[in-house]
Amino acid sequence: MEQLQAFWSGLPDLSGIVIHFGVTLAILVIGWAVSNLLGRWMRHIADRSARIDPTIVPMIRSVTVWAVRIVVLLAVLARLGVQTASLVAMLGASALAIGLALQGTLQNFAAGIMLLVLRPVRAGEFVSIGSQGSGTVDEIGLFMTRFVQVDGIQILLPNTLVWGSPITNYSRNKTRRLDIMLGVRYDDDLEAALATLRSLIDRHDDILADPAPQVMVMEYRDSTIMVNVRAWALAEKYWDVYFDLQRRAPQALRQAGLRTPIPLREVQSIPVSSQKDKTVNA
Structure with a gap:
């Protein structure tokens, strides 16, 4: 025991x-x-x-x-x-x-820190990363940045590629300028075309008055005078205004009696007898 x-x-x-x-x-x-x-x-x-x-x-x-x-x-x-x-x-x-x-991984981490400190891109902004692609910034992680393209496809890029590539930010500024090129025939009334386009953009609700919109003759082509419509809009309404003007501007020109420009070629007919006379004289 x-x-x-x-x-x-x-x-x-x-x-x-x-x-x-x-x-x-x-x-x-x-x-x-x-x-x-x-x-x-x-x-x-x-x-x-x-x-x-x-x-x-x-x-x-x-x-x-x-x-x-x-x-x-x-x-x-x-x-x-x-x-x-x-x-x-x-x-x-x-x-x-x-x-x-894992030096490459640490470089991605360091690049992520730089992206957060300097903030060239932010969540919700639409950007283009050099030749890597473009999309809306969804999240900046420790090692990778996630983008969503306009077609809904998700892109994951290492932070070093984002930090080391040229960044075009389309959303950082509040306003954006849009340019639309339109053609006017040489034998149509150019001043009437300019006045019609000015009236169209002056009456548009989403086009800003400051900076003032412009309608200018840009260049002369073979059978068309190219007119540039230049206007400013809020960044979030840029594409709405762009597509709306692309639809309404040609309609306004047709309603004003202007014809749609088409390529024109002048063809001259030389009689066969004249060709033979030239050959004998030679």
Whole structure:
């Protein structure tokens, strides 16, 4: 009996072990849930606030969530008896080795930081990225930027390609200028055509009065005088105004009695006898 009592007394306290592991598991679960809740809370606050640029929300959310998760994992390892100081040193050395092996990925990360700091593109803007394509910016992530083309196709570009390419931003300014070329026949009334087009753009509700719209003769072609209609509109209404003028301008010219310009060629007929006389004289 004495030996049996000594054996039982030498065993570890099972209840204490269970409680210890239960607390550790609770820290892990609660910390992971808190990180997810914090990420959703940040996105919710950004969606409701007009002062927060939606471009920076995905990256800040990811950094915040994973920062909380790393702290939680370190706390769990510390409760399990792991020496976190040596673990952090080992992770630092591993991170250095991984960073050297993944230089391209780190370049994408650095380019993403530059995109967020300087903000040449923002979420919701329509841009063209050099020869890579064009579309509306949907999200700038840690390593890639997501665009949605006008046909609904999604494009993912590494941040280095976005940062290292010429960026044409069509949405940054509030207004855009549109140019429409129209043809007038040489034998039609040019002044009537100019007056008709000026009246059309002056009566258009979505064309801005400042800068003032212009109707100008641009060039002379073989059978057509090219007239340029130049007007300004809000950036979000640019394509509506453009397509509307493309439809209404030719109709207005026809209603004013002007004909649609077509290519004309002058053909001269020389009698056969004249050709023979020229040949004999030669």
